[in-house]
Amino acid sequence: MAEPRRRVFVVGVGMTKFEKPGRRKDFDYPQMAYEASTKALDDAGLKYGHIEQACCGYVYGDTCCGQRALYQLGFTGIPIYNVNNACSTGATALYMAKNLIASGIADCVMALGFEKMERGSLSNKFKDRTDPMDKHKATSTTLRNSEDAPYAAQLFGNAARDHMDKYGTRPEHFAKIALKNHRHSVNNPYSQFQDEYTLEQIQNSQMIYYPLTKLQCCPTSDGSACAILASEEFVRKNKLEAQAVEILAMEMGTDGPSVFSGENCMNVVGYEMTKNVANQAFTKAGMSPDNVQVVELHDCFSANELITYEALGLCPEGGAAEFIERGDNTYGGKYVVNPSGGLMSKGHPLGATGLAQCCELTWQLRGQAQKRQVPGVKACLQHNLGVGGAVVVGLYRLGFPQAKRVNEVDAHSKL
Template sequence: MTSKVFVAGVGMIPFRKPGSSGSYDEMGAQAVQQALADAGIGYEAVQQAYAGYVYGDSTCGQKALYRVGMSGIPVLNVNNNCATGSSALFLARQAVQSGAVDVALAVGFEQMNPGALKSAWTDRAPALERANQIVDELVGNPDMPKAIRQFAGAGLAHMQKYGTRLETFAKIRAKASRHAARNPLAVFRNEVTTEEVMAAPMLWEGVITRLMACPPTCGGAAAIVVSEDYARRHGLRMDVQITGQAMATDLPSTYASRDMIRVVGFDMTRLAAQRAYEEAGVGPKDVDVIELHDCFAQNELLTYEGLGLCAEGEGAKLVDDGDNTYGGRWVTNPSGGLLSKGHPLGATGLAQCYELTHQMRGTAQDRQVAGARVALQHNLGLGGAGVVTIYQKVSA
């Protein structure tokens, strides 16, 4: 048995810099309360909940949700690196689609520290041990933060293979800032030009500037997904349907290719996208608006190619043609993306859901993509997990 799955409610709090936010449980609870209010239901209607976070002890999801209610429902905590939020959504949607429940909640939150990402554990082998070894061999620069070595290293590989210029990545970052200027929930709303991105301090000479990396961020976001039968019986909105969704993990090529582009998840992205397109019965040309995982400007360009918006090596042309913003073929990251909206790891995937739900409803205000009917979400975590979700506007 499979049921159509609709996004009945979404919630998101303003993203903040570390040290200026509430606690993780406060942020999670606020996002859930917003999503419930948006759906027009009480917490007692929720039958299962999936709580996503990366930095926290076990059962942090319960602590956040107990602020909303204590109904005895199953609460499952999810940690899938930077794809945590969309992994929680994947599980919630799967629970409803399978007929196990009629109402499921996905919430993501993160209370982050300033500076580069660090493991909480130093007495055991890291999950990315194999990837780190390959990065050491292909990239070097052992004193540089790991995430920069990974994604900037992939960008450098693209530059060397296809002649992509650093300015192209700067254009992507400048575009993100223009979009975020319209988003009151974004952590950075100041516009920057391509020239200002290029003039920012170099993190790796000739490869990446500081403004091409997303900032550590705190925040929370949530979504309520429901079955068609439940929505009809209770008069809930059914204007946004999840019509395709897939999660992929690493393939042998991730490491065997010895290609930094593959090491950072290109093949996961491609596989998840292909499966999501097939389930939804759409292709890249049918998509109007996209929220994708731009943890670095370099990864946004790689993702254009992984999602099939263009062929491998043609991402720079897509940027130069303006096909990633308003007036072009697709609007990518109208929220400002991770680069400007911010990247609280556990919340990111659900913040993307929040944005695209409003885009499908036509309620994205100054960010609205005119006539948008099909939306794509891409969320990536190294280690690895790639989740691609297709949303479609349903006419009354």
Template sequence: MSHKVYIAGVGMIPFRKPGASETYDAMGAGAVRQALEDAGLAYNDVQQAYAGYVYGDSTCGQKALYHVGMTGIPVINVNNNCATGSSALFLARQAVQSGAVECALAVGFEFMKPGPLMSNWTDRAPALERAHKLVSELVGREDIPSAIRQFAGAGKAHMDKYGTKLETFAKIRAKASEHAARNPLAVFRNVVSTEDVMNAPMLWEGVITRLMACPPTCGGAAAIVVSEAFAKKRGLRTDVLIAAQSVTTDLPSTYDARDMIRVVGFDMSRLAAQQVYEEAGIGPKDIDVIELHDCFAQNELITYEALGLCPEGGAEKLVNDGDNTYGGQWVVNPSGGLLSKGHPLGATGLAQCYELTHQLRGTAGDRQVPGAKVALAHNVGLGGACVVTAYQSA
């Protein structure tokens, strides 16, 4: 059986720089308490919980949730790199959609260190070993941190293939700051201009500046998903429906194409989007608001094309036409996105859910997209996993 699944409640604590946040368990518990209050439910009503984080020991989810309650329910810990939060939501939704439970919780949190992402393990082969080898062959630059090499390398490939200007990526970053200025939960709320972004220190000469990369941040977010029958029985809101959702992983083309744009997940993003459009019965032009994975400004531009917002090679025109902000075809990352809101890995996908839920409810305040009825979330993790989710106001 397949049941409709609704977002009954969401919670999110303000994202903070490393060293300025609460502990991971306090952040996770705080987000869960908010989601339960928003839904009008008690923790005793939750039948399964999925806890997402990347940097933590096993059963960190239990530690966070035990602050809220100890009811003996299954708590499943989820790690899917930067797509972890959305992967936890996918599992919670799947449990409700299948009829296994009527009420499930997804929570994501991350307690991060300053500086570039690094593995905590030095005595075993890294999960991204194959990708790292290919990146070394395609772009070199062993002096640059791995994530920058990958995503900036993809941006450079786009520049080389389509003539995309560095200034276009700077425009995306400036747009993110303008959106984040309206979001009290974002870590960076200062507005920067395209010129500010261009004049920031270069991380790779002519390819990426420091302001085009998202900052490491700490935070937590959560969502309660319920069946239609449970919502009606308990008098819960049913105004935001998860209309479709897809999780994809890498395809042979990720490596075989020897194309940096493919290495950072273009094809699995495109496949996930296609599956979601088909399941929901919508197309890109039906979407009003989008939260997508802008870990780098370069990845936001590439993702426009992967989601079918424009043809391959057409993203620069989309940016220059203003079709990624208020007054354009779509409002992309009204929260400020990862670039300005922050990117605590395990929380990111559920923070997207928080933002889009409020957009569809019409409760997003100064950043409200007028008349938003259909929303799309895109959350990608190298290694790899991509989660695309379509939400609709019901």
């Protein structure tokens, strides 16, 4: 029988503003990682010497970037793990850090994510070896003919076409998701874009791959985010109860055989994977989607946000269009999905995205989200996806809701 797992808490978070690649001078990964990690340490009221291990996530970089990023904080000799798991890299680093504490290996662990990206669509860097996405691409193009468009847009655009054919979803439903996320980003000073658009502007922007227009696709970004996790013993010893956010459950999974069965394009981009892992997380936490008020999910394209509503159980299968029409994905509805603006507006530095989601949900639960604050938040849901494939789903709540916050720090005061 497995040993009981210890409770795990987020005690400090910090992130940089996400930027258009190359826009900010002197913003290489050591600088961005330093900014995010020191903000998280300050938020927790801790020093780097408290950190026993660190998990560092990035996709585009040479080996041991994690060490280079953290050595500027000190040479403490701690284990540093370098994590690469596609677009779910940030949450994978978080998941590893959480498990180090839950298993009793450590009491205080840093999860750090960063990315320095190139402009334009993602592309393979190694042309002399097997493409890890070759089977996903082949399955998608077998079901839907390949076109002249970025491969990621084709994968998710094909999922959108499947949903439209099966359930009657219309292009405007995907555009309305972008409308919402761009509107939410106006209130997020960390967001790469803070522009609000009309539905017509979104629909009439450049067509990337039907039904996805440019304003329904996330940008490449530079940026970093960080979370410091701790055990209950550490929290109590250091009197961090008032700011501690508990990770009630966090599960991770990969593709199943249905991805390559030729059944549909939605599974190619993680629909079934997300559904299975979400069910595991809700079961472990003893919760259901009805217990959640705020959701940060992986909206790399509006198509993925739409199918993920159903995969997470926020609405029934085939019910996403009605869910959107009711406004159940924004303020005043059943859930507020991506109050940060999501990847679509906030940006998507691959290694940092999952940790930026953790930052947003921590601020929401603490009541520190300023103009984005959702009233009455009790529980939050996180979803970070990487095609190829990996998905992380987490559930959060205040660890000690009766503890009073003292000298509450403005979450954006050092931006």
